[in-house]
Amino acid sequence: MLGVYLVRRFALMLLTLFGISVLIFVMLRLVPGNIADILFDAAGMIDTAEKAKLEKELGLDQPIAVQYAEWIGGLARGDLGYSYVSEKPAIDEILPRIPITAKLAGLALAFAIVFGVPLGVISAVRQNTPLDYLLRVVSLSGLSLPSFWLGLLILMAFVHYFGTIPIYTDPPKGFWEALWLYSVPAAAVGFRSSALVMRLTRSSMLEVLRQDYIRTARAKGASPRTVNYHHALRNAVLPVVTVIGLEAAFLMGGLIVTETVFNIPGVARFLVEAIRWRDYPIVQNLVMFIAFVAVFINFLIDLLYAVLDPRIKYAS
Amino acid sequence: MALRQTAIVAAALAVASIANASAAEPKQGGVLKIYHRETPPSLSIHEEATFSVNAPAMPIFSNLVLYDQHKPQNSMGTIEPELATSWAWDKANTALTLKLRNDVKWHDGKPFTSNDVKCTFDLLQGKAQDKFRKNPRKDWFANVTEVTTNGDYEVTIHLKRPQPSILAMLASGYTPMYACHVTAAQMRTHPIGTGPFKFVEMKQNESIKLVKNPDYFKKGLPYLDGIEYTIIRNRATAVLAFVAGRVDMTFPTEMTSALIADIKKQDPTAVCEIAPINVNTNLIVNRETEPFKNPELRKAMNLALDRKSFIDIILQGQGDQGGSLLPPPEGVWGMPPDMLKTIPGYGDVNKSREEARAIMTKLGYSATNPLKIKVSTRNLATYRDPAVVLIDQLKSIYIDAELDPVESSAWFAKVARNDYSVGLNLTGNGIDDPDQDFYENFACGSERNYTHYCNKDLEKLFDQQSAETDASKRKSLVWEIDKKLQEDVARPVLFHARTGTCWKPFVKNMTIMNNSAYNGYRYEDVWLDK
Numbered sequence: 001m002l003g004v005y006l007v008r009r010f011a012l013m014l015l016t017l018f019g020i021s022v023l024i025f026v027m028l029r030l031v032p033g034n035i036a037d038i039l040f041d042a043a044g045m046i047d048t049a050e051k052a053k054l055e056k057e058l059g060l061d062q063p064i065a066v067q068y069a070e071w072i073g074g075l076a077r078g079d080l081g082y083s084y085v086s087e088k089p090a091i092d093e094i095l096p097r098i099p100i101t102a103k104l105a106g107l108a109l110a111f112a113i114v115f116g117v118p119l120g121v122i123s124a125v126r127q128n129t130p131l132d133y134l135l136r137v138v139s140l141s142g143l144s145l146p147s148f149w150l151g152l153l154i155l156m157a158f159v160h161y162f163g164t165i166p167i168y169t170d171p172p173k174g175f176w177e178a179l180w181l182y183s184v185p186a187a188a189v190g191f192r193s194s195a196l197v198m199r200l201t202r203s204s205m206l207e208v209l210r211q212d213y214i215r216t217a218r219a220k221g222a223s224p225r226t227v228n229y230h231h232a233l234r235n236a237v238l239p240v241v242t243v244i245g246l247e248a249a250f251l252m253g254g255l256i257v258t259e260t261v262f263n264i265p266g267v268a269r270f271l272v273e274a275i276r277w278r279d280y281p282i283v284q285n286l287v288m289f290i291a292f293v294a295v296f297i298n299f300l301i302d303l304l305y306a307v308l309d310p311r312i313k314y315a316s
Numbered sequence: 317m318a319l320r321q322t323a324i325v326a327a328a329l330a331v332a333s334i335a336n337a338s339a340a341e342p343k344q345g346g347v348l349k350i351y352h353r354e355t356p357p358s359l360s361i362h363e364e365a366t367f368s369v370n371a372p373a374m375p376i377f378s379n380l381v382l383y384d385q386h387k388p389q390n391s392m393g394t395i396e397p398e399l400a401t402s403w404a405w406d407k408a409n410t411a412l413t414l415k416l417r418n419d420v421k422w423h424d425g426k427p428f429t430s431n432d433v434k435c436t437f438d439l440l441q442g443k444a445q446d447k448f449r450k451n452p453r454k455d456w457f458a459n460v461t462e463v464t465t466n467g468d469y470e471v472t473i474h475l476k477r478p479q480p481s482i483l484a485m486l487a488s489g490y491t492p493m494y495a496c497h498v499t500a501a502q503m504r505t506h507p508i509g510t511g512p513f514k515f516v517e518m519k520q521n522e523s524i525k526l527v528k529n530p531d532y533f534k535k536g537l538p539y540l541d542g543i544e545y546t547i548i549r550n551r552a553t554a555v556l557a558f559v560a561g562r563v564d565m566t567f568p569t570e571m572t573s574a575l576i577a578d579i580k581k582q583d584p585t586a587v588c589e590i591a592p593i594n595v596n597t598n599l600i601v602n603r604e605t606e607p608f609k610n611p612e613l614r615k616a617m618n619l620a621l622d623r624k625s626f627i628d629i630i631l632q633g634q635g636d637q638g639g640s641l642l643p644p645p646e647g648v649w650g651m652p653p654d655m656l657k658t659i660p661g662y663g664d665v666n667k668s669r670e671e672a673r674a675i676m677t678k679l680g681y682s683a684t685n686p687l688k689i690k691v692s693t694r695n696l697a698t699y700r701d702p703a704v705v706l707i708d709q710l711k712s713i714y715i716d717a718e719l720d721p722v723e724s725s726a727w728f729a730k731v732a733r734n735d736y737s738v739g740l741n742l743t744g745n746g747i748d749d750p751d752q753d754f755y756e757n758f759a760c761g762s763e764r765n766y767t768h769y770c771n772k773d774l775e776k777l778f779d780q781q782s783a784e785t786d787a788s789k790r791k792s793l794v795w796e797i798d799k800k801l802q803e804d805v806a807r808p809v810l811f812h813a814r815t816g817t818c819w820k821p822f823v824k825n826m827t828i829m830n831n832s833a834y835n836g837y838r839y840e841d842v843w844l845d846k
Contacts, residue, residue, distance in 0.1 A: 026513070032725065032726055033723065035727030037725040037726065038725045039449070039450060040450065040728070041365070041724065041725045041726075041727060041728050041729070042357055042364070042365065042366060042730075043364055043365040043366075043450045043452040044365045044452060044592050045365075045450055045452050045728070046726060046728050046729055046732040046763055046764075047763065050450070050451070054449055054450075057449075083520075085355075085357060085358075085520070086503070086505065086518075086520055087492065087504060087505050093520065152552055154555075155552075155553060155556050156556065158560075159556050159560045159582070163560060163561075164560055165553075165556050165557055165560035165562055166446055167548075167553060167556075167557060167562065168514070169349075169523075169546045169557070169563075170523075170546075171564055178774075250519060260549055260550045260553075261550055261552075261553055263546075263548050263553055263557075264549070265519070265520075265521045265522045269520055269521055269549070270520065271523055273355065273520065277357075278725075281650055316739065
């Protein structure tokens, strides 16, 4: 049964990615201007003949369907093409940035889980106590403070109190330097994510704690710790896992503000720059990569549901 | 007691003078760290038109001649030999012969010869087999008929007509020499020059690294071991990085006066300079569409302008009023203030606006029946902000304007095809010389003459001033031309901006050019007193 389900999900994944590829390709070309427009505009040039020459050189004069087929064909062969701006292979431009964002996203996610889940449980168990109110205010501020503002505030505080600034100017040398470099921006991002996780854990826990089987567990003399963490949390965690999965997918491509403020040369900042230059090979492949990560994480979460809740069966 | 005090003072003075002497003695070594505002499109200076390229790429290259890097005001009198050792004009002033150094090597070890100069001009003029992807300054050398070599170390640049300012073009940071054996494509990704620093790498969104050229033809230079540009897109982060000492210098001319005040508050030791950058903000009116065909209406619009308000609101006072050319004292060719005041629109604002309203009333407009227009501008803050002030000022003469922000990539193409009625534009000048400005922006048929102003008689004066070898006669002609351009409302200049640069006090020998933002980045004798 699981085998059939996996095949179906895999086919669906491919279909989704195909749809995304068409969408990216078309939407990118709906945005006004191409690389030739941008390059010529940046140089203050308006010679249309020269611009047409450059468009031909880059293959932008081809029909969109031909351009799409060339891209997908290249993608299937592992050839991502060349960046229009740097004139280097797109793969060489994209690959080094993925680990940077992955580290930042991983740390931020770890921060969100480590703080969000336990604090959510505590908040639910101590419902309507001063501690619950405090945690709810903290989580609300995490959701409402703009990342840009928070990031800059952190940087200003570092400069003012420590005379240093935790931004990326050179690749970190060694584990500890990397941890130092990524932990501050990860905390800034993770604060928001942890707030989301915490609020969801709290509401989900509150719902589960009212269930009959929890009352039964208590009546049977199970310790509060066993009731809360073994019986309640396991059942309350399903929606939380979904949100953590969505957050993970978001963090791989959505950290533009954090990467800009902390000057981290990751995927999101690179993507925005590539869009600015209409660097199609970079944008198309990078968005496809982010889409793949999102689709794959969703797939993993679906599988995780069955592990977390044995009642869920994957039928054909 | 008095003797003891005198001895202490003398000792202190001696120590101070020794300290000064040692501070004045350049030290070798160290890496200068500068933040860069963006990833440059490439490092091929000839193919780009932004000092985002000149700043990191100028140290890689050399010119035939170059503006003295320690005289802030670029002028014909500050041009010095670089790859050339000397130059001479023929009697007709149509052939410029330059003798070249014979001890120069490209960064890949090949010798520099006169052929490289010829190759550079062939590329610029589109005569070479290899082509630039973009060639934004080919018009600078439209008067060059050919470049001939006389042996390996002498070249002659032949002109159609006399043009002394060709030397100014050659001295700009925009005119480095390229190697025959390096393709245009390679120059974009891995430039090879003869300059004090070699290119190491450029990583998009990360950094640009240059390292000392040990074979630099000026012995003992450069002092620095290298220059590293860290690309920091967010200016607030960049300022904090400078204050925290992660970079030694801000990106040239990137600081506003408000930011400089903030930096000085946080780091009082920072050295900051504010100077003009020879970029002017101007009003463009499409004189080929109704109702702007009417010169009276264009005149009224010019009379409505309160230039001081623009400078106060947009630049916190850090700007200058002037004509098309950068005004003195920093500008070499701009009209003097007394002359400027005589031009309509540069005097008493209230009187001018009264006159403007009278014209508008005569044309049938009033407070209840205003002229409705759109002010188009590029969708960037440096364009949008003054456009908003312009809209407010036009209200005073019964013009009800609406902002039309245009996608940045479409802006120049839009104005070039005349698809606008009123707009606000920025015009930057690579060199402070009338030839570049007049021919590019006001000559009949020039593609960057966005307002399509065309005055054949004035164009004769363009040629006359261009060929004039007597500097003072040329200046008089230039003033006459600039005055006429302003009176004709060819492209009214709203203001010339001033911007700032900051560096740490241990960065020595840093000079910021004050009449161009494109020419002062060779950095061969900049050193770090650490």
